Amino acid sequence: MGLNLKVDVMKLGLLITLLAVVVGYSSVPHAAEYILSVDGLGCPFCAYGIEKRLRTLKGVQAVRVDIEKGQVVVVTRDPDRLTKDQLGAKVKEAGFTLRSLRLAPENEKVP
Amino acid sequence: MKRSLRIGTCLALFWRVLYGIVLCLFGEGLGAAPVTFNTALPVAQGEFVFRQLFVVNRAANDPGPVKRKVSGWASVSVLGYGVSPRWTVFGVLPVVGEKTLSRDTSTGRERRSAGGIGDLLLFSRYTLYQRDRPGGTFRIAPFLGVEAPTGQEDARDSQGRLPPDLQPGSGSWDGTAGVVISRQTLAYQIDAQLSYRFNSKANHFKAGDRVSLDASWQYRLWPRQLKGGLPGFLYGVLETNASHQWKNKISGHREPDSGGWRWFITPGFQYVTRRWVLEGVVQLPVLQNLNGQALEQDWIVRTGFRIAF
Numbered sequence: 205m206g207l208n209l210k211v212d213v214m215k216l217g218l219l220i221t222l223l224a225v226v227v228g229y230s231s232v233p234h235a236a237e238y239i240l241s242v243d244g245l246g247c248p249f250c251a252y253g254i255e256k257r258l259r260t261l262k263g264v265q266a267v268r269v270d271i272e273k274g275q276v277v278v279v280t281r282d283p284d285r286l287t288k289d290q291l292g293a294k295v296k297e298a299g300f301t302l303r304s305l306r307l308a309p310e311n312e313k314v315p
Numbered sequence: 316m317k318r319s320l321r322i323g324t325c326l327a328l329f330w331r332v333l334y335g336i337v338l339c340l341f342g343e344g345l346g347a348a349p350v351t352f353n354t355a356l357p358v359a360q361g362e363f364v365f366r367q368l369f370v371v372n373r374a375a376n377d378p379g380p381v382k383r384k385v386s387g388w389a390s391v392s393v394l395g396y397g398v399s400p401r402w403t404v405f406g407v408l409p410v411v412g413e414k415t416l417s418r419d420t421s422t423g424r425e426r427r428s429a430g431g432i433g434d435l436l437l438f439s440r441y442t443l444y445q446r447d448r449p450g451g452t453f454r455i456a457p458f459l460g461v462e463a464p465t466g467q468e469d470a471r472d473s474q475g476r477l478p479p480d481l482q483p484g485s486g487s488w489d490g491t492a493g494v495v496i497s498r499q500t501l502a503y504q505i506d507a508q509l510s511y512r513f514n515s516k517a518n519h520f521k522a523g524d525r526v527s528l529d530a531s532w533q534y535r536l537w538p539r540q541l542k543g544g545l546p547g548f549l550y551g552v553l554e555t556n557a558s559h560q561w562k563n564k565i566s567g568h569r570e571p572d573s574g575g576w577r578w579f580i581t582p583g584f585q586y587v588t589r590r591w592v593l594e595g596v597v598q599l600p601v602l603q604n605l606n607g608q609a610l611e612q613d614w615i616v617r618t619g620f621r622i623a624f
Contacts, residue, residue: 244448
């Protein structure tokens, strides 16, 4: 009797832990990558300004520039709060022109 | 087939050079900016760029009998701030390490020298026209500046007050205005600047006004092929600096041995990364058509770094 009760309590504890992990995971925002095509990027020194301006946005975790493609990848943990207007404004502040923006499909994400 | 390819390459090169010359005629830069002028450097809004330049020069080609020689070195600190995406303000403060004039006199070789803080130049550029495209941009920016008499203007030695040319500061409020055109691609950048410098009078001396036409061509030498990311670029730099200065005035009278035409060719290099730039050039005179017995420049070396923060 006592042994059965102990096993039941253990099962319940395990269930609660599992539930907490699932709920916790679903409430953590998923990281996403925006790919910005930026016109006017011509050399590495120019790129630092755009990196710094984009990093001022809340939720931005990393900014990577591919100068050959004229692309800026913005990694955010909060994609729902990041708008195209915000990204465009930061590109403009850096002195460049945002041509297009898209959310990277999972397979385009850089590890 | 190979021959026609070669002709095609030559033609492409010819057009590229011609295009550069045309830009130079009508019209300073961006990330890989010119070394001999600062106006071509736009800065992102709210960001700073600091530039430290060291200048060494010698002028010993004296057409007169006293074998004058002027040599010296200076450091020039430049701080740029982006007020808006199009509007940048700069402060330029030169510090003369030493400037020395030596010449023959009846009692032997005379040597006089001075050093100290120079005049602070404040100027601003505004990008009036900007056309961005993938991997490049074209910009036209007028600029306007004022030079405050912050420098030492009354340096003396055992013989008394040093001549105006040796003083670290001018003592006068001077102005500068002009326009700069920049064309940048991933492979090269061309900048051209037309400027006019107004000098005013101080201590009974007025330096002659100066009009300058400067152009800079920066060509990416390495990496030859871009393979993604943000690698450092090594540029070969070729600049040209032409100027005409009117005669100085001393107590209202024109100084006959001052002013004239100077034209320099300036080869060098620039290594550009995302946060800093290393650069160096040497200005070599091609033509110096100076008035009277004005002293001709032998060479000027400019080297330094820039950092974005």
